[in-house]
Structure formats: structure tokens, C-alpha cells
Amino acid sequence: DCGPVLVPESELPIELPEYVQTTGNPLAESAAFVETTCPECGAPAERETDTMDTFVDSSWYFLRFLSPHRDDAPFDSERANDWLPVDVYVGGEEHAVLHLLYIRFFTRALADVGLLDVREPVRQLINQGTVLHSGEKMSKTKGNVVSPHEYGAETTRLFVLSAAHPEQDFEWTARSVSTAYDLQQQLFGMTQSFVERAAVRDERESHDEYVAREVDRTVAAVTDHYERFRFHRAVSEIRTLADLLGQYREYDTPNEQVYRRGLRVLARLVAPMAPFLGEEMWNLLRGDGPVTTARWPEPESTVDRYDVERSLVETLRDDVREICDVAGIQDPARIEVVLAPDWKFEVREVVRDSDDTEAVVGTIMDDESMRAIGEPVQQYATTLQSERRELQPVLSPADELAVLRRAAWLLGDEFDAEVTVRQADDTGESATKADPGKPALYIE
Ligand SMILES: [Zn+2]
Structure with missing residues (x-):
């Protein structure tokens, strides 16, 4: 009653x-x-038997996790205010309309009653994609699941992370799993063979500097990819550096310091995705303590323009391949790489920085040294002016020359040719042909 x-x-x-x-x-x-x-x-x-649903607990568990040992309150408000909001929430998209709505609702309600200062519990949401098999979502009821122990947890994890951006669905294929497995074998094999029987060299030559720079660039790129959850691109960078180190060791006895550092960097970079492999490599290379607590590697030199450096070298190699292809050169004996003269870099700089497209050619020709070169400057400035908005960033002439000299061994190795790198005189055929970021090429 x-x-x-x-x-x-x-x-x-x-x-x-x-x-x-x-x-x-x-x-x-x-x-x-x-x-x-x-x-x-x-x-x-x-008694009432229709008690609270599981969604009630899943709506504030992250608060309890911050103070699991408190037995006089559901959670510690001070600690929660200190930690919240959650940086990244990773979950399937099926959570988006219910669970994620509830945790926002609960957080606001708790803030309304004075238990929290924060009103939004999560800063960033990542909906991970689905692993597909024969085009369909893997599910136990469909019986199309692949069990990780067929490949091992480490290979499975590395494959899943390397297959696609975490938000994309992707297809599980035995072939792409074996690509991940091959990378593990490659990394471990090169570490083991280096530790066991490496002939090494002490002096540093220009091709050693190229590899050292690539190690730096890989550190910068992989760090950035991890921070943006682009694990597939981190794996691709790791694979590229492993291939380069392999090529470097085949090309010449490697410089001990450069090669060892390259391997240690690879161990450290791969460890978040393949912790057992990273640990084995780190141990073989006599790193201090476990790899998971080792310092994250840092570039030894500035790498803020590494994308420009890389595309310079990639474009150069593509151009050489294309010229050989088009001209029908099977086996080039000599490849001469000729950098644009300084004045082309200067003109480019002025055009890129200018607002007034009408006056820019005149401004350039006001300069006495430019007038001394004359007609070629005027022509180049006029051409650039019309392409002003599409001009890609380039290095300084000194940096471009240095990058090309360090990278020359790659062409020598690939084409088995003698490679020279020089800068063009102010006028003449090479000065006309070569542009900043795109050197002239003579192949015979
Ligand atoms: Zn009663």
C-alpha cells in the first residue's frame, strides 16, 4: 500500500x-x-528486479579507472579533473549512437551536480575499421574468421596495423600477412647478421652521410605518423629504411656508427607495433634496458625540410629511369647531374615571395648582377611569374648540391654507372636546362 x-x-x-x-x-x-x-x-x-543496465557502468568507468582503490566514493573528482578529457577514444562505429552518447550525457550530469569540472569527456574519436575476409565482415556466426594463432600475435598485429589507416576497412589476405612476416624476418635477419659477422668501416663518406640523413628523416616521419595514428605509413617508412640499409650494406662495407644507429632506430621505431621483435633487436644491439623504456630516437641534424630533400632525390631517380627508357639506353656508363645556377634560385625566391606579379620581372632586372646575365634571367622570370601559384618549395643551392652529392651513390648502384654532380655556369645549355629542384641530366 x-x-x-x-x-x-x-x-x-x-x-x-x-x-x-x-x-x-x-x-x-x-x-x-x-x-x-x-x-x-x-x-x-x-524488490524491484529491473535494475541498472550495463550501459550505466560503461558510461563512467573511465572515471573509476583513475582512482580504482578509493572505497569511500565512486571516483576522485580532483584526479578526474586533472586527467580529463580523454585524449583519444578508440572504438567501433557501432558505439557512436549509444555508448558514446551516454558517456557525454553522464559527464554533463556529473558536472551539473558538481562532481566534475569537465563537460566533454573525450577530445578525439577514432572509429577503427573492420577486417574483412572475402569482402565480408569476419564473424563467428558466418564462420569466416581467421584465428591469430595461425600466424602469431606479433605478425597479426603488424599486419593489421600496416594494412590500412585505422579508420578504413581492409581485406585479410594470406599474401599481405606474409608481407608483414617478411618484414619481421628482414629486420631480425639484418640485425643478427650485423651483430654476428659484420665487416665495418670507421671513416664517413658522402654515401654514409646520405644514409645517416635518411635515418634522421625516418625518425621524423615515423614519429609524426605515430602521433597521427597513421601506423600503416609508419610501417612503410620502417620498411623503406630497412631496404635502404640493406642496399647500403651491399654497396659497400658500412660505416659502423651509421649502420648500428640505423638498426637501433629501427628496433625502437618498430617496438610499439612489434614489441617482441623490437626487444630482440634491441637486445642483440646491446641497447640499455628494455626497448619499451628506451628514449625515443631523435634526428641528429635538422630535418624540417626532409620532404623536399626526399622528393628531390626521388624525382632525380625517376628522371634518370625515364630518360634511359625513352632514349633506349640499356646500360649507361656515365650520369652527369647538373644543378641550376644560383641566379635561378634567386629569381624563383623573388617570384614566390612577390605579391605584385606585374612588376616582379622589372624588380628582378633592377638588380645589377641579374642585368649582367640579361636575356636568360628575363625569360626565366617571365615563365615563372605565370606559374607562380604552382611553385613547389625547393632547397637552397648549397643544400641541393649537398643532397645530390650524398645521393649520387644510389644512381651509381642502380645503373652501375659513374655519377658526377656539379653546378651549371651562369649561362649556357646546362643553365637553361636545369631548374631549382630539377637538375639537368646527361646520360651516355
Ligand atoms: Zn509499506
């Missing part, structure tokens, strides 16, 4: 029955739980 009545605080907590065998609501099946007396009038009464 009293209607719904609260259990007095002194009687809390009400302990749940230990075990009830039922297919329905277990509480409703337990007479010991259901049958009770009314706290107000003492008459027979029934």
Missing part, C-alpha cells in the same frame, strides 16, 4: 544472489532476493 519505497541507507548494500540458473532475469528467479518486507509498514513486499 505504500507504493515504491526506498531501502534505508543503513540496510545498504543489498547483496545480490550468488548464482541463479535461469535464461531470463536472474534476480526475478531468486525468491530470497525478491521477497522482503516494507521498511515503512513491515508488510510483505517485493
Whole structure:
């Protein structure tokens, strides 16, 4: 007759029955739980069996995780205010409309009652994609699952991370799994063979500097990819550096310092995705302590323009291949790489920085040294002016020359040719042909 009545605080907590065998609501099946007396009038009464759903707990567990040992409160408000919001929430998109809505709702309600300062629980959401098999989502009911132990946890993890951006779905194929496996074998094999029987060299030559710079660039690129959750691109960078180190060691006895550092960097960079492999490599290379607590590698020299340096070298190699192809040169004996003269870099700089496209050619020709070169400057400035908006960034002439000299061994190795790198005179054929970022090439 009293209607719904609260259990007095002194009687809390009400302990749940230990075990009830039922297919329905277990509480409703337990007479010991259901049958009770009314706290107000003492008459027979029934307990409510429709208690809180799991979504209630999953809406604030992240707050409890911050202070799991507190037994006098659900969570520590001060600590929660210090830690929240969560930096990144990783979950499937099926959570987007229910669970993620609830955690926002709960957080706001808790803030309204004064238990939190934060009103938004999560800063960034990443919905991971689905692994497909034969075009369909893997599921136990469809029976199209692949069990990770067929390949091992480490290979499976590396493959899944390397297959696609975490937000994209991707297809599970045995071939792409074996690509991940091959990378593991490659990294471990090159570390082991280096430690066991490496002939090494002490002096540093220009091709050693190229590899040292590539190690720096890989560190910068992989660090950036990790920070943006582009694990597939991190793997691709790691693979590229491993291939380069392999080529370097084949080309010449490697410089001990450069090669060892390259391997140590690879161990450190791969460890978040393949911790066992990273640890084995690190141990073989006598790194201090476990790789997981080792300092994250840092570039030894400035790498803020590494993308420009890389594309310069890539374009050069593509151009040589294309020229050989088009001209039908099977086996070039000599490759001459000729950098644009300084004045072309200067003109380019002025055009890129100018607002007034009309006056820029005149401004350039006002300069006495430019006037001394004359006609070629005027022509080049006029051409550039019309392409002003599409001009890609280039290095300084000194940097471009240095990068090309360090990279020359790659052409020598690939084409088995003698490679020279020089800068063009101010006028003449090479000065006309070569542009900043795109040197002239003579192949015979
Ligand atoms: Zn009553």
C-alpha cells in the first residue's frame, strides 16, 4: 500500500544472489532476493528486479579507472579533473549512437551536480575499421574468421596495423600477412647478421652521410605518423629504411656508427607495433634496458625540410629511369647531374615571395648582377611569374648540391654507372636546362 519505497541507507548494500540458473532475469528467479518486507509498514513486499543496465557502468568507468582503490566514493573528482578529457577514444562505429552518447550525457550530469569540472569527456574519436575476409565482415556466426594463432600475435598485429589507416576497412589476405612476416624476418635477419659477422668501416663518406640523413628523416616521419595514428605509413617508412640499409650494406662495407644507429632506430621505431621483435633487436644491439623504456630516437641534424630533400632525390631517380627508357639506353656508363645556377634560385625566391606579379620581372632586372646575365634571367622570370601559384618549395643551392652529392651513390648502384654532380655556369645549355629542384641530366 505504500507504493515504491526506498531501502534505508543503513540496510545498504543489498547483496545480490550468488548464482541463479535461469535464461531470463536472474534476480526475478531468486525468491530470497525478491521477497522482503516494507521498511515503512513491515508488510510483505517485493524488490524491484529491473535494475541498472550495463550501459550505466560503461558510461563512467573511465572515471573509476583513475582512482580504482578509493572505497569511500565512486571516483576522485580532483584526479578526474586533472586527467580529463580523454585524449583519444578508440572504438567501433557501432558505439557512436549509444555508448558514446551516454558517456557525454553522464559527464554533463556529473558536472551539473558538481562532481566534475569537465563537460566533454573525450577530445578525439577514432572509429577503427573492420577486417574483412572475402569482402565480408569476419564473424563467428558466418564462420569466416581467421584465428591469430595461425600466424602469431606479433605478425597479426603488424599486419593489421600496416594494412590500412585505422579508420578504413581492409581485406585479410594470406599474401599481405606474409608481407608483414617478411618484414619481421628482414629486420631480425639484418640485425643478427650485423651483430654476428659484420665487416665495418670507421671513416664517413658522402654515401654514409646520405644514409645517416635518411635515418634522421625516418625518425621524423615515423614519429609524426605515430602521433597521427597513421601506423600503416609508419610501417612503410620502417620498411623503406630497412631496404635502404640493406642496399647500403651491399654497396659497400658500412660505416659502423651509421649502420648500428640505423638498426637501433629501427628496433625502437618498430617496438610499439612489434614489441617482441623490437626487444630482440634491441637486445642483440646491446641497447640499455628494455626497448619499451628506451628514449625515443631523435634526428641528429635538422630535418624540417626532409620532404623536399626526399622528393628531390626521388624525382632525380625517376628522371634518370625515364630518360634511359625513352632514349633506349640499356646500360649507361656515365650520369652527369647538373644543378641550376644560383641566379635561378634567386629569381624563383623573388617570384614566390612577390605579391605584385606585374612588376616582379622589372624588380628582378633592377638588380645589377641579374642585368649582367640579361636575356636568360628575363625569360626565366617571365615563365615563372605565370606559374607562380604552382611553385613547389625547393632547397637552397648549397643544400641541393649537398643532397645530390650524398645521393649520387644510389644512381651509381642502380645503373652501375659513374655519377658526377656539379653546378651549371651562369649561362649556357646546362643553365637553361636545369631548374631549382630539377637538375639537368646527361646520360651516355
Ligand atoms: Zn509499506
